[in-house]
Amino acid sequence: MRKIELLAPAGDWDCLRAAVANGADAVYFGVDKYNARVRAKNFRMEELKDVMAYLHKYNVRGYVTFNILVFENELEEAKQLVEACIDAGVDALIVQDLGLVKLIRDLSPDFPIHGSTQMTVTSPEAVEFLNPYHLEVVVLGRENNLTHIQKIAEKTNVPLEVFVHGALCVSYSGQCLTSEMWGGRSANRGECAQACRLPYDLIVDGEQKEMGNVAYLLSPKDLAALDLVPELIEAGVSTFKIEGRLKSPEYVANVVSKYRKAIDEYLAGRHYTPSTEEIRELQQSFSRGFTHGFLKGTNNKQLVDGTFPKSRGVFLGTVKKVLKDGVLCELQAPLKRGDGIVFDAGRPEEKEEGGRVYDLRKHGKKVEGEVEKGLVEIVPGRHDVNLTRVRVGNRIWKTSDQELDRRLRKTFETERPYQLFPLTVHVYGEAGKPLISTWRDETTGNEVIVQSEQMLDVAQKRPLTLDFIKEQFGRLGGTIFELKDVYMHMTDNVILPVKELNRIRRQAVEQLIEKRQRPRLYIKQAVDLTSSYRQKQRAENPSLMALCRTLEQVEAACHTDVDMVYADFEFTTDYPKAVQIARTTNKPIALATPRIHMPGENGILRGILKAEPDAILVRSLGAVQYYTNQSIEQTLIGDFSLNISNHLAAQLFLSRGLDRITPSYDLNIQQMIDLLEAAPTEHIEMVIHQHLPMFHTEHCVYCTFLSEGTDFTNCGRPCEKHRVSLRDRIGMLHPVRVDIGCRNTVYNAIEQSGAEYIPHFLSLGVRSYRVEFLEESAKKVEEVITLYREALEGKRSGTSVWRTLKAINQLGVTRGQLIKK
Known part of the structure; x- marks a missing residue:
C-alpha cells in the first residue's frame, strides 16, 4: 500500500511542536512575506535550518509554502528564498506560480515541488500539464469530489493531496479576485480580506428577497472529513491536509491527533467511526458548523448556513427562560463551570452577550462537575452577561473549554516524540581491543560506529552478556529511540565498565540525531534571471477584440470594426449560433472555455471545437492540455485565470502551445509595466475594459436560495x-x-477601464487589446468599442474615454486593479 501522509499547518513554533507531538507526518509553514497567509506569524528565512533540523529529528517532513503569484520585480528575492530552502534541506516547496515552478526547475532538477491548490488543478489533464516539471505532489481543488479524485488518481502516478479539515473558501482557490478589487489585498498574494464572510442582500429580478436572518450568503461552513478517511484513501488520496496556519497550537494538536487516529485505525484494518465526543472537541477548537464540503458531491443546502460567518464552537441548546441571574436551557452537549458561552441572537455583526459559566443549577440547586444533558440553569459571571439583552429562543454556544485546552497543551509543552524510533545494534570485540558498536536507525537507515575508549579486558567473573548489553544500551529514556535488537559478535569472554557502555550509548544517540538533522542535499545550479525581451518597439495598428456574453452583443460587435469577437456564454450550446453570426459578417470569432475543468467535462471542450471557431480562449490548465494534446488549427489564447504575473510564466505558457496570453488581474500598472518590459509583448493581450469577475465558485446561489433542490439534478434551473x-x-x-x-x-458592480494606460502599453509593443461586456445593450456595446478604437488610434485620450464612460454608465467606472496601489 502507498504511504499515507498527514500534513499539518504551522503558523509559529508552538504550532510546529503541536503538530509533531500529535503525529503529523509532515508540516507546512510560511517564510517571511511570500506565502498565502501573510497574517500568520510565519518563520524567518534565517530560521529555516533550525526548523528543518527540529522536524527531521522527529522524522517529520517540512514543506515551505510559496503559494502566491510572484511579480516581475520580486523574482530575484524569490530566487534567494528558493536557494535558502535548498540549502536548508526543505523537503518541498508548495508553489502556485508556474513561473516560479520554471525558476525552481532551472535552479535545481531534483528539488521537490508540490503544486498548490492555488493552481486550480481539478482534472487529469491539469495534472498531465504539470508532468514536464516533475512535481512530487499535486494538491487538488477543494471542489473535487470522491468520484473526481478517483478518476484523477486512476490516470496519474503523481501522489494527490486533498484538504480534509478547516476553513473552506467559497471561491475556487487561485480564482478569487474580490480582495484585489475592493482593497488591493489579493488572495493570490496571501492578503485575503474575506469578503465571502460579509453580509449580502439577495436581489432577484431587481427586487430584494426576504431572507430572515440569513445574510451571509457566501460564507461556507468548515470542512470536516474525519469520517471519510477510509473513502478518501480508497479513492487514491496520498496526503491528508489540514487547514489552519492562522489557528492556535491547541487547534493543531486537536485536529492532528484526531486524523492521526482515523488514518492509523484504517491502516490497521480496523473499522473506525468518530465518536460524538471527538466531533465536539473538533468543533470546540474551531467551527463555523461542519460540512463534507464537496467531497460527497455538491449539496448547496448543506454548504452554507448563512446566519453567521465566524467560529461558534459547540451548540448547547436554546434559551427556554431568562432568570434573574441566568438562563434555563435544555442541554444538548456537556457543560461545566469555567466554560465559555455566547448567546446568539441572530445578529453576529453586533456585540453579543457571553462570558464564563460561573455556576450550573438543577431545580435551583448547585450542580458540581460536568452536566451531560438535560434541563439546567446556566449562571454566567456577574459582570460577563447583560441578561436584559438575552431573549427566549436565543441559541447558546460553548465557545471555549479550558480543560480541553489544558489537555491539548500538555501534548506539546514538554518536548517528547509522538513515537519512539527503533535501533538495531551490532557489537564486536575481543580482549585487548576496543569494543566496536554499529548503531542503525531503522527508520532512516542511518548508521554510526562508536568504539570504546577503554580496551576490553578478559572477564574473571562476570563477562558481558547479550542481556546485560541490552539492558545498558536500552536505557534510552528521554531520547527519541527505543532498542529493537542487539547482536553480539564476541570472540572472548570480556568485560567493560558500565560507565563506558553508557558513554557509548549517549554518543551513538547524539551522532544518530545529528545525522537526522543534516540538511538534505540537492543539486543547485546558477540561474540568470535577465530577460531577453528588453528591447521594445511601439505597436502599430493594434488589434481590438470584444468579448460578448449574449447573442445580441455578438451581433452588435460584429457590425463594428473590432478585429475579433469572443463569445463567453453561460450555456455553450449557443456557441454555434454565435459562430454563424460571425461568419455572416466575415468576422473572426473565439469561443471561451469554462474557467474550471473537471473530470468528465471534456465533452464541453469537444463541443467548442465542433462549433469550428477561429480561436479558443483557454481558461484552465486542463483545457490547455486537452487542446495542445490534439493537432488543431485554432489559435489558443490563454486568459487571465492562468495567473501569469511574470515573464517566466509567460515563457512557460507560450512554450506549451499558446499563441497569446492574458496577464493576471492581480497586477497593478507598475507591476504590469515590469512584466511587459520583460515579456514578449507581441504575444500579450491586455484587457482594458470589463466587469471584474470576483468570486468563481461551485456554490450556486440560485440553487441555494431560489430552489428546494440541492444541485443541478433537482434544482429546477432557476x-x-x-x-x-x-x-x-x-x-x-x-x-x-x-x-x-x-x-x-460574481462580477463587480462597476465597470473598470484601463484606457488611461493605453499609451504605456502601446509604447511597450502590446498589439492586442480586449474589451469585455456583461449585461450591456447592443447600443452600449457599439459606443464602448468606438471609444476604445479611437483611443488605440490616438484620436481620443484615455482621460476622455474615462469621462465619456462615466457619463454613459449610471454607476460610473473605476480604474480597477491597475490603479497604482
Whole structure:
C-alpha cells in the first residue's frame, strides 16, 4: 500500500511542536512575506535550518509554502528564498506560480515541488500539464469530489493531496479576485480580506428577497472529513491536509491527533467511526458548523448556513427562560463551570452577550462537575452577561473549554516524540581491543560506529552478556529511540565498565540525531534571471477584440470594426449560433472555455471545437492540455485565470502551445509595466475594459436560495428564469452569473477601464487589446468599442474615454486593479 501522509499547518513554533507531538507526518509553514497567509506569524528565512533540523529529528517532513503569484520585480528575492530552502534541506516547496515552478526547475532538477491548490488543478489533464516539471505532489481543488479524485488518481502516478479539515473558501482557490478589487489585498498574494464572510442582500429580478436572518450568503461552513478517511484513501488520496496556519497550537494538536487516529485505525484494518465526543472537541477548537464540503458531491443546502460567518464552537441548546441571574436551557452537549458561552441572537455583526459559566443549577440547586444533558440553569459571571439583552429562543454556544485546552497543551509543552524510533545494534570485540558498536536507525537507515575508549579486558567473573548489553544500551529514556535488537559478535569472554557502555550509548544517540538533522542535499545550479525581451518597439495598428456574453452583443460587435469577437456564454450550446453570426459578417470569432475543468467535462471542450471557431480562449490548465494534446488549427489564447504575473510564466505558457496570453488581474500598472518590459509583448493581450469577475465558485446561489433542490439534478434551473445580484453593505449590486458547469461568477458592480494606460502599453509593443461586456445593450456595446478604437488610434485620450464612460454608465467606472496601489 502507498504511504499515507498527514500534513499539518504551522503558523509559529508552538504550532510546529503541536503538530509533531500529535503525529503529523509532515508540516507546512510560511517564510517571511511570500506565502498565502501573510497574517500568520510565519518563520524567518534565517530560521529555516533550525526548523528543518527540529522536524527531521522527529522524522517529520517540512514543506515551505510559496503559494502566491510572484511579480516581475520580486523574482530575484524569490530566487534567494528558493536557494535558502535548498540549502536548508526543505523537503518541498508548495508553489502556485508556474513561473516560479520554471525558476525552481532551472535552479535545481531534483528539488521537490508540490503544486498548490492555488493552481486550480481539478482534472487529469491539469495534472498531465504539470508532468514536464516533475512535481512530487499535486494538491487538488477543494471542489473535487470522491468520484473526481478517483478518476484523477486512476490516470496519474503523481501522489494527490486533498484538504480534509478547516476553513473552506467559497471561491475556487487561485480564482478569487474580490480582495484585489475592493482593497488591493489579493488572495493570490496571501492578503485575503474575506469578503465571502460579509453580509449580502439577495436581489432577484431587481427586487430584494426576504431572507430572515440569513445574510451571509457566501460564507461556507468548515470542512470536516474525519469520517471519510477510509473513502478518501480508497479513492487514491496520498496526503491528508489540514487547514489552519492562522489557528492556535491547541487547534493543531486537536485536529492532528484526531486524523492521526482515523488514518492509523484504517491502516490497521480496523473499522473506525468518530465518536460524538471527538466531533465536539473538533468543533470546540474551531467551527463555523461542519460540512463534507464537496467531497460527497455538491449539496448547496448543506454548504452554507448563512446566519453567521465566524467560529461558534459547540451548540448547547436554546434559551427556554431568562432568570434573574441566568438562563434555563435544555442541554444538548456537556457543560461545566469555567466554560465559555455566547448567546446568539441572530445578529453576529453586533456585540453579543457571553462570558464564563460561573455556576450550573438543577431545580435551583448547585450542580458540581460536568452536566451531560438535560434541563439546567446556566449562571454566567456577574459582570460577563447583560441578561436584559438575552431573549427566549436565543441559541447558546460553548465557545471555549479550558480543560480541553489544558489537555491539548500538555501534548506539546514538554518536548517528547509522538513515537519512539527503533535501533538495531551490532557489537564486536575481543580482549585487548576496543569494543566496536554499529548503531542503525531503522527508520532512516542511518548508521554510526562508536568504539570504546577503554580496551576490553578478559572477564574473571562476570563477562558481558547479550542481556546485560541490552539492558545498558536500552536505557534510552528521554531520547527519541527505543532498542529493537542487539547482536553480539564476541570472540572472548570480556568485560567493560558500565560507565563506558553508557558513554557509548549517549554518543551513538547524539551522532544518530545529528545525522537526522543534516540538511538534505540537492543539486543547485546558477540561474540568470535577465530577460531577453528588453528591447521594445511601439505597436502599430493594434488589434481590438470584444468579448460578448449574449447573442445580441455578438451581433452588435460584429457590425463594428473590432478585429475579433469572443463569445463567453453561460450555456455553450449557443456557441454555434454565435459562430454563424460571425461568419455572416466575415468576422473572426473565439469561443471561451469554462474557467474550471473537471473530470468528465471534456465533452464541453469537444463541443467548442465542433462549433469550428477561429480561436479558443483557454481558461484552465486542463483545457490547455486537452487542446495542445490534439493537432488543431485554432489559435489558443490563454486568459487571465492562468495567473501569469511574470515573464517566466509567460515563457512557460507560450512554450506549451499558446499563441497569446492574458496577464493576471492581480497586477497593478507598475507591476504590469515590469512584466511587459520583460515579456514578449507581441504575444500579450491586455484587457482594458470589463466587469471584474470576483468570486468563481461551485456554490450556486440560485440553487441555494431560489430552489428546494440541492444541485443541478433537482434544482429546477432557476438560473434560466431569474437574474440574481448580491447587494453589498454600501448598496452596490454585483451580478451573479452561471456557467455550463453550474458554477457561479460574481462580477463587480462597476465597470473598470484601463484606457488611461493605453499609451504605456502601446509604447511597450502590446498589439492586442480586449474589451469585455456583461449585461450591456447592443447600443452600449457599439459606443464602448468606438471609444476604445479611437483611443488605440490616438484620436481620443484615455482621460476622455474615462469621462465619456462615466457619463454613459449610471454607476460610473473605476480604474480597477491597475490603479497604482
